[in-house]
Structure formats: structure tokens, C-alpha cells
Amino acid sequence: MSRAIGVFDSGVGGLTVVKELIHQLPRENIVYFGDTARVPYGIKSQETIVRFSIENILFLLKQEVKLICVACNTVSSIALPVIRNHFKVPLVGVISPGAREAVYATKNKRIGVIGTKATIASKAYESEIKAISPDIKVVSCACPLFVPFVEEGWINERAVFDVAKRYLQPLKVASVDTIILGCTHYPLLKTVIKKVMGGGVTLIDSAKQVATEVKQILNREELLEFNPGPRRDFYVSDGPAWFSGLAKRFLGHSVKKVTKVSLNV
Numbered sequence: 001m002s003r004a005i006g007v008f009d010s011g012v013g014g015l016t017v018v019k020e021l022i023h024q025l026p027r028e029n030i031v032y033f034g035d036t037a038r039v040p041y042g043i044k045s046q047e048t049i050v051r052f053s054i055e056n057i058l059f060l061l062k063q064e065v066k067l068i069c070v071a072c073n074t075v076s077s078i079a080l081p082v083i084r085n086h087f088k089v090p091l092v093g094v095i096s097p098g099a100r101e102a103v104y105a106t107k108n109k110r111i112g113v114i115g116t117k118a119t120i121a122s123k124a125y126e127s128e129i130k131a132i133s134p135d136i137k138v139v140s141c142a143c144p145l146f147v148p149f150v151e152e153g154w155i156n157e158r159a160v161f162d163v164a165k166r167y168l169q170p171l172k173v174a175s176v177d178t179i180i181l182g183c184t185h186y187p188l189l190k191t192v193i194k195k196v197m198g199g200g201v202t203l204i205d206s207a208k209q210v211a212t213e214v215k216q217i218l219n220r221e222e223l224l225e226f227n228p229g230p231r232r233d234f235y236v237s238d239g240p241a242w243f244s245g246l247a248k249r250f251l252g253h254s255v256k257k258v259t260k261v262s263l264n265v
């Protein structure tokens with residue numbers, strides 16, 4: 001049986017990564033798990049995020065996936081460094097690809113990072129950027145209200161603009177020319193963020209780079225597949241109808257079947 005790429009996120013946001021995986025690897029099977037019963041992760045402790053992440057990985061391993069893409073910035077920054085070496089399956093997070101791309105993009109050596117409270121507190125992006133180029137100035141800020149706005153479908157409303165203006169003020173003051181969208185929901189707010197920051201700012205959405213890294217690993221490990229009718233399975237821990245309603249916004253097309261599972265691990 002051909003093995004799938006496993007992808008997980010705390011909820012629906014990881015579908016922005018699935019969209020890019022489908023684009024770059026259209027013949028691969030994909031199994032997605034969204035932990036919708038326990039979202040949001042971004043305000044939880046490291047201990048809890050690590051435990052949830054291990055349970056999600058064990059669920060995907062039961063589906064016999066060949067690689068796991070951690071399509072959540074919070075998990076990638078908080079849990080991945082702790083658990084990475086405990087699994088044989090390749091685990092691909094979103095932090096390094098996004099940081100590399102931002103270092104490549106910045107001209108004035110000033111990068112802004114936005115994400116959940118947990119991601120920003122971890123300083124994961126900052127450490128990764130500094131490891132590549134120590135002289136880059138990094139200004140980070142948490143934007144916790146962005147996630148509920150996106151899930152409500154408020155993408156272009158005045159209220160979002162006002163909140164974004166307030167959150168992004170330190171990045172404007174620091175004159176960053178590049179911003180890492182360090183949360184899987186934020187690519188949907190690109191228009192508002194551009195409006196606040198001005199057209200000259202480059203927005204980095206790690207999804208593209210993550211999908212490229214997945215492709216490179218599968219190629220190197222000789223695990224690439226070319227299924228004529230690739231399988232796309234979506235699992236959630238709660239609210240399958242809510243998930244499929246939102247899926248279209250993140251994925252660009254609707255998801256017919258979403259299965260609710262309980263993680264008995």
C-alpha cells in the first residue's frame with residue numbers, strides 16, 4: 001500500500017500548508033489531522049503542547065504515514081525541539097523554512113515576526129534567524145486576536161484593520177522590510193497586513209518553503225509517489241461540520257468527507 005504524507009495542526013490553519021503540498025506534490029496521498037477539540041494551542045503551556053503533539057503524531061503513525069509535516073507554528077516552535085529525536089519518521093516543521101526565506105528576502109536586515117503568544121515567547125524564529133545571520137534585527141509581536149478573526153471569516157473588515165494597526169505598530173516603528181507570518185492562519189490576512197504596513201513589505205508565508213522541503217526529503221529518501229488518484233483524508237478531534245465549512249477558505253476548495261476521531265493513545 002502506498003504511504004501518505006501526514007500533516008497535523010491544532011485545528012484548521014494547517015490547511016494552508018496542505019494547499020501548497022497539493023500544489024507541489026499533486027500525486028501524493030495526504031492524511032490531515034486537526035486537533036479541533038483542543039485548539040487553540042497558542043495560549044497553552046509547553047508541557048501541554050508537547051503532550052498533545054505526541055498524541056497527534058502517534059495517531060498519524062497509526063495511519064502509516066511516511067513523513068509528518070508539523071503545519072503549526074506553535075507546535076514547531078514549542079514541541080518539535082523536544083520531541084524531534086524520539087521518532088524515526090521525518091518530522092518537518094515550519095520554523096526553519098520560514099526563517100531561511102526571511103533572511104533571504106530582507107534588504108535592510110530588519111525582520112518582523114508575528115505569531116501566537118506561545119510562538120513569540122519561544123523566540124524560535126529569532127534564534128533561527130540569528131543562527132543564520134547574527135546581525136539581523138528581529139522584532140516580534142504576538143497577535144492572538146488574528147486567529148478568531150480568520151475563523152469568523154473577518155478578513156477585510158475595518159475592525160481587523162484597527163486591531164492589525166495596533167499589533168503591528170512596533171514593526172512599523174522598527175521599519176522592518178520583511179514579516180514572517182508565523183501562524184498558519186495569518187496568510188489569510190495578507191491584504192490587511194499589507195495595507196497597514198505599506199506595499200514595500202515582503203510577507204513570508206512558510207507554507208511554500210515547507211512543501212519544498214517535504215519534496216526534497218521524499219526525493220532524497222526515495223519516497224516520492226505518483227498516484228493517479230491520490231487520497232486526501234481529513235480527520236479532526238471535534239466538529240467535522242465546522243471544519244469542512246472553514247476548509248474552503250484555507251484550502252481553496254471544499255472537503256467532502258471529514259472524520260471525527262478520538263485519540264485513544
Ligand code: DGL
Pocket residue numbers: 009010011013014039040041042043071072073074075115116119147182183184185
Ligand atoms: N495553528 C496555530 C499556529 O500556527 C494557531 C492556532 C492555535 O493557537 O492553535 O501557531
